[in-house]
Amino acid sequence: MQLYNTLSAKERAALIEAAGKDRLTLSFYQYANIENPQELRDQLFIAWNALDVLGRIYVATEGINGQLSLPADRFKEFKTHLDTIAFLKNIRLNVAVEQDNMSFLKLKVKVRHKIVADGLNDTTFDVTNKGIHVDADAFNTLIEDENTVLVDMRNHYESEIGHFKNAVTPDVDTFRESLDIIEDDLKDHKTDKNLVMYCTGGIRCEKASAYFKHKGFKNVFQLEGGIIEYTRQVNEKNLENKFIGKNFVFDERRAEKISDDVIAQCHQCGSPFDVHTNCANDACHLLFIQCDACKEEMDNCCSTACKEIHALPFEAQKALRKGQGNSNDIFKKGRADHLPYKKDLRNIFETLKTDKPNS
Numbered sequence: 001m002q003l004y005n006t007l008s009a010k011e012r013a014a015l016i017e018a019a020g021k022d023r024l025t026l027s028f029y030q031y032a033n034i035e036n037p038q039e040l041r042d043q044l045f046i047a048w049n050a051l052d053v054l055g056r057i058y059v060a061t062e063g064i065n066g067q068l069s070l071p072a073d074r075f076k077e078f079k080t081h082l083d084t085i086a087f088l089k090n091i092r093l094n095v096a097v098e099q100d101n102m103s104f105l106k107l108k109v110k111v112r113h114k115i116v117a118d119g120l121n122d123t124t125f126d127v128t129n130k131g132i133h134v135d136a137d138a139f140n141t142l143i144e145d146e147n148t149v150l151v152d153m154r155n156h157y158e159s160e161i162g163h164f165k166n167a168v169t170p171d172v173d174t175f176r177e178s179l180d181i182i183e184d185d186l187k188d189h190k191t192d193k194n195l196v197m198y199c200t201g202g203i204r205c206e207k208a209s210a211y212f213k214h215k216g217f218k219n220v221f222q223l224e225g226g227i228i229e230y231t232r233q234v235n236e237k238n239l240e241n242k243f244i245g246k247n248f249v250f251d252e253r254r255a256e257k258i259s260d261d262v263i264a265q266c267h268q269c270g271s272p273f274d275v276h277t278n279c280a281n282d283a284c285h286l287l288f289i290q291c292d293a294c295k296e297e298m299d300n301c302c303s304t305a306c307k308e309i310h311a312l313p314f315e316a317q318k319a320l321r322k323g324q325g326n327s328n329d330i331f332k333k334g335r336a337d338h339l340p341y342k343k344d345l346r347n348i349f350e351t352l353k354t355d356k357p358n359s
Contacts, residue, residue: 003045009105012054016101022072025096025103025251027228029115029203031063031127032087037111040064045109047081054104056250058112062122064088065115065203067251069104094201094228097247097256104251116203119176120211131197131209131220136233139196139223140242148194151182153204154248157287161255161264161274162245164198173335175204183215190216198223198230200247231258246274266291267339268298281306283321286336303338 007015016023034040037059044057048068055068070078082088096103134142143150143166152159152169159169170178186193195217197205205222212220223230227247234241245263246255254276264274266289273291280300288302301307309317335342 001046002049003042005106005108007106012105013102016105019071021101023069023099023101023103024072024075025067025069025099025253027067027094027096027201028088028091029063029065029201029206030087030091031115031206034059034061034063034087037061041109041111045107048078048109049107051078051081053078054107056104057109058115059109060112060115062127063115067104067249068107069101069251092225092229094225095232096249096253097228097231097258098253100253103253116207117175118204118207119174120179120207125210125214127207127210129210129213130206131195131213131222133224134196134221135224136230136239137237139198139221139230140240142194142196142221143242145194147192148196149186149189150196150198151178153178153197153199153208157276158200158248161276161289162243162247162258162261163263165242165244167198175208179208179211183212186217191218194219194221196221196223199226200249201226201228227258228256231256248276264289265341266294267342268294268302270341279303279306281310282317283309288336288339288342302336 041059044059048057048070051070051074053068053070055066057064057066057068079093082091142148143164150164150167152163152167153175155173155175156169156171159167163169170181172178172181182195186195195212197208197220199205202222202225205226209220209222225232227243230243231241231247233239241259243258244261245259247258248255255274262272262274265271266273268288268290271291271293273289275289275291276287277290277295277300279286279288279302281302284302284306286302290298290300290302298304299307299310301310309320312320
């Protein structure tokens with residue numbers, strides 16, 4: 001019985017193209033007590049592989065987190081299967097704003113310690129005592145309140161290409177880093193300010209809201225369903241869209257356009273641009289923003305050194321990498337010192353005036 005993906009991304013892409021079917025990209029999460037994650041993992045792989053589901057799904061004792069795609073004509077079968085699992089019955093599915101048949105090219109269902117890396121010791125607080133969920137309409141009203149502090153719970157490379165107007169965007173590499181920054185900067189306002197948080201699909205805010213309530217914050221809110229669900233509601237109900245730019249996503253699409261604004265810039269030349277790429281030098285693979293002109297000039301590389309290596313024959317590149325670990329830049333997500341136009345997003349909590357900071 002097959003329990004793991006056996007096709008390469010290239011082979012899978014060819015099959016998708018040959019099938020000629022539209023696929024849906026969607027995401028979901030659910031915190032729940034799962035006694036045997038491995039058993040559930042195997043069951044999910046068998047069922048979803050049969051439905052031609054592709055994506056990245058994490059299962060842990062605390063729940064499940066999934067980003068995936070599947071043939072649109074098999075969506076009902078997929079939903080029916082979800083409803084057979086007690087804690088997933090009637091779960092909200094965040095359907096992507098922009099669809100791409102190649103958003104995922106492998107099915108990976110993995111057992112993890114947690115469904116999102118948060119670095120927290122959950123035994124010290126009640127993860128079910130979470131903040132108030134608000135829909136798009138209520139969110140729009142709440143963030144206009146002068147007593148509200150709106151915080152982006154995503155990492156710097158995500159908020160750099162898009163965020164809500166007037167949101168504080170902590171310049172962090174990890175979710176865990178942002179928690180301490182927020183608590184410290186708002187320590188004098190735990191009772192007199194509304195702490196409103198948002199993220200891509202809601203999963204990070206779900207844990208963060210419980211954490212901040214544990215830390216003494218009295219008025220904690222989170223955008224239900226995150227940016228993805230917000231955009232759906234804005235379009236469906238004809239609400240004002242307060243998100244500017246693109247929503248970073250963790251699949252082959254890299255981002256979804258929410259507004260026509262381009263708020264980021266090429267990290268190499270500084271021209272307006274908001275498309276992430278990975279350095280073509282496999283020993284580097286740095287994630288950064290590179291415009292089309294720089295991509296052509298630099299051969300899709302982040303530096304002259306990487307360009308020179310990338311120009312070498314494959315075997316010569318392989319020989320250079322032998323015995324070497326990956327460059328630390330691979331984990332920096334656009335922080336390499338040689339990128340002169342990486343925007344500084346140092347958090348802007350410095351004042352809590354009634355007038356809002358500029359977006």
